[in-house]
Amino acid sequence: MKAVVFHGVGHIVVDEVDDPKIEAASDAIIKITTSSICGTDLHMLRGTMTGMRYGTVLGHEAVGIVEKVGPGVEKFKVGDRVVVCSTIACGECAYCEAKEFASCDRANPNGPDAGTAFFGGPAATGPFNGLQAERARIPFADSVLVKLPKDVSDADGLLCSDIFPTGFMGAEMADVKEGDQVAVFGCGPVGQMAIASALYLGAKQVFAIDVVSDRLKVAKEQGAIAINFEKVDPVEQLKKLTNGYGPDAVIDAVGIDAQRPLKGPATSIVGVVETVIEKTAGAPFAVLTGNHWQKGDGPEQVLQWCIESVRKSGVVSILGVYPETEENFPIGKAMAKSLTIRAANCSHRKYIPKCLDMMEKTPFRPSTILTVFDGLENAVECYKHFDKREPGWLKVELTPEEI
Numbered sequence: 033m034k035a036v037v038f039h040g041v042g043h044i045v046v047d048e049v050d051d052p053k054i055e056a057a058s059d060a061i062i063k064i065t066t067s068s069i070c071g072t073d074l075h076m077l078r079g080t081m082t083g084m085r086y087g088t089v090l091g092h093e094a095v096g097i098v099e100k101v102g103p104g105v106e107k108f109k110v111g112d113r114v115v116v117c118s119t120i121a122c123g124e125c126a127y128c129e130a131k132e133f134a135s136c137d138r139a140n141p142n143g144p145d146a147g148t149a150f151f152g153g154p155a156a157t158g159p160f161n162g163l164q165a166e167r168a169r170i171p172f173a174d175s176v177l178v179k180l181p182k183d184v185s186d187a188d189g190l191l192c193s194d195i196f197p198t199g200f201m202g203a204e205m206a207d208v209k210e211g212d213q214v215a216v217f218g219c220g221p222v223g224q225m226a227i228a229s230a231l232y233l234g235a236k237q238v239f240a241i242d243v244v245s246d247r248l249k250v251a252k253e254q255g256a257i258a259i260n261f262e263k264v265d266p267v268e269q270l271k272k273l274t275n276g277y278g279p280d281a282v283i284d285a286v287g288i289d290a291q292r293p294l295k296g297p298a299t300s301i302v303g304v305v306e307t308v309i310e311k312t313a314g315a316p317f318a319v320l321t322g323n324h325w326q327k328g329d330g331p332e333q334v335l336q337w338c339i340e341s342v343r344k345s346g347v348v349s350i351l352g353v354y355p356e357t358e359e360n361f362p363i364g365k366a367m368a369k370s371l372t373i374r375a376a377n378c379s380h381r382k383y384i385p386k387c388l389d390m391m392e393k394t395p396f397r398p399s400t401i402l403t404v405f406d407g408l409e410n411a412v413e414c415y416k417h418f419d420k421r422e423p424g425w426l427k428v429e430l431t432p433e434e435i
């Protein structure tokens with residue numbers, strides 16, 4: 033079958049690989065009808081999320097049809113239309129019982145303390161082959177698959193695989209309440225879902241911070257107040273818009289590949305010097321030259337802005353991915369402001385029902401952010417455009433040729 037395969041930092045190929053097989057009683061094989069590219073895939077290609085194994089199939093977002101089930105699968109049968117949870121969880125351990133699926137004790141073959149297991153990630157997350165492929169093996173299928181209601185389209189289901197539940201979790205972790213003011217850093221796909229979810233949970237105002245005008249425009253269309261961090265200082269602007277207090281909660285939907293402003297009032301000499309150091313000395317496996325897969329030059333920029341802008345006793349909700357090697361966090365400033373800080377990999381299985389419920393109760397459809405529809409065979413080109421955050425490349429849906 034065809035799949036997007038990781039060959040090294042800055043190097044992926046659409047290749048022929050072996051079809052997946054049932055390996056354990058609880059496995060299912062699905063035929064993938066649609067998949068997509070996520071900002072998390074970019075961290076791996078840029079080398080800011082390290083430890084990827086040569087030959088791993090990428091991707092962790094998909095909708096498909098069950099094609100085979102192992103003898104231990106009870107909830108699914110051949111022909112069922114399903115969305116795949118990006119994170120893999122056994123469904124039975126104490127953490128899964130508590131709906132903390134991202135902390136599952138049994139799913140990660142590296143052991144209970146190895147962290148979240150997910151599709152198409154580094155060796156430390158499994159590794160499990162991913163979903164940018166024609167077929168995939170789904171471990172613990174009863175827990176990792178969710179049946180899609182008939183009236184939910186494949187495209188809406190696809191965004192329930194990862195980014196919609198992640199955005200929803202971000203708003204929930206931010207304790208968003210009726211009348212709150214919330215800032216969302218990053219207007220990529222995850223940021224857009226966090227904006228929609230914060231408004232749904234009752235936020236009076238949502239401020240959306242980014243530098244890409246095309247993405248700020250989408251945020252504005254959702255009802256957010258757009259802030260371009262190269263036109264104004266985002267921390268000052270957020271204070272100004274909240275009577276000097278700062279927002280009640282801030283959500284980091286950017287992560288390790290954050291950029292510093294290259295112009296405007298938020299630039300600083302220290303920032304420029306740090307950018308040079310970061311570009312040349314930072315992640316040892318990052319691609320330092322060339323046009324693509326450039327890592328961000330301000331890995332802690334968003335965390336700093338979050339801590340500086342949120343009001344005292346406010347909440348910081350971190351969705352953006354940081355690798356285990358990242359150790360710099362402005363804990364002193366957070367302490368001085370009595371902040372609540374939450375960070376998590378999404379427990380998709382817990383949040384997908386909340387997303388389906390939100391779609392049932394409101395006209396919101398996550399698929400409105402899908403801007404590019406292409407074949408799986410063109411995935412490498414699509415990755416390049418998405419990596420550069422080109423206008424019109426907010427979220428890519430990839431469809432295998434066989435469908």
Ligand SMILES: NC(=O)c1ccc[n+]([C@@H]2O[C@H](COP(=O)([O-])OP(=O)(O)OC[C@H]3O[C@@H](n4cnc5c(N)ncnc54)[C@H](O)[C@@H]3O)[C@@H](O)[C@H]2O)c1
Binds near residue numbers: 073377
């Ligand atoms: N916690 C989870 O379970 C989970 C799940 C999915 C994705 N993620 C993570 O969420 C993050 C966002 O994913 P995405 O698909 O939207 O990625 P993306 O790369 O498409 O979007 C990131 C956005 O952040 C903007 N940005 C860069 N520097 C910034 C700054 N200093 N201030 C404000 N905005 C800035 C970029 O311009 C871009 O629009 C990634 O880190 C991804 O790995 C986490």
Ligand SMILES: [Zn+2]
Binds near residue numbers: 071092093118194195
């Ligand atoms: Zn994702």
Ligand SMILES: [Zn+2]
Binds near residue numbers: 135
């Ligand atoms: Zn478990």
